[in-house]
Amino acid sequence: MLRKCTCCGATFDADQPWKLLCYACWRAKKDAESGDVGALTLRAIKAELGLSRAMDEIERLQGIIYREAKRWAKNAQPEAIPPDLLKSMLLLCHPDRHNNSQASNKVTTWLLQQRAKHSA
Ligand SMILES: [Zn+2]
Numbered sequence: 001m002l003r004k005c006t007c008c009g010a011t012f013d014a015d016q017p018w019k020l021l022c023y024a025c026w027r028a029k030k031d032a033e034s035g036d037v038g039a040l041t042l043r044a045i046k047a048e049l050g051l052s053r054a055m056d057e058i059e060r061l062q063g064i065i066y067r068e069a070k071r072w073a074k075n076a077q078p079e080a081i082p083p084d085l086l087k088s089m090l091l092l093c094h095p096d097r098h099n100n101s102q103a104s105n106k107v108t109t110w111l112l113q114q115r116a117k118h119s120a
Contacts, residue, residue: 080118086111 003014007025014020021029031039081089090111091097098104 081111081114083115086115090115 001014001017002011003019004010005012005022005025006020007029008022010022010024012022019026028040028043031043090108093104093107093111095101095104095108
């Protein structure tokens with residue numbers, strides 16, 4: 001059964017209902033009880049080294065995320081509709097060709113705005 005370690009809060013698979021500590025915490029408790037300072041020191045050094053490596057990795061990944069976000073934002077600008085295509089679109093949806101419908105007026109207005117936006 002999955003259980004939360006009462007010492008460090010990590011989730012661990014407890015094969016017995018009476019197990020309250022994850023293996024790492026149980027081992028550290030046993031080492032402390034036995035007065036094995038060497039084992040405790042070694043565990044602390046390993047933990048410190050692991051933390052240091054994890055911090056380096058986080059920093060490396062943050063750098064990648066920052067660069068990718070910057071690159072994405074730069075490329076996120078919408079591309080202008082090529083002028084010849086825009087001209088065809090305006091001709092195709094001109095209100096005169098569509099009984100002056102609301103939809104054709106709406107689309108024509110939007111297309112004219114695009115032309116004005118990108119020719120400015
Ligand atoms: Zn624990």
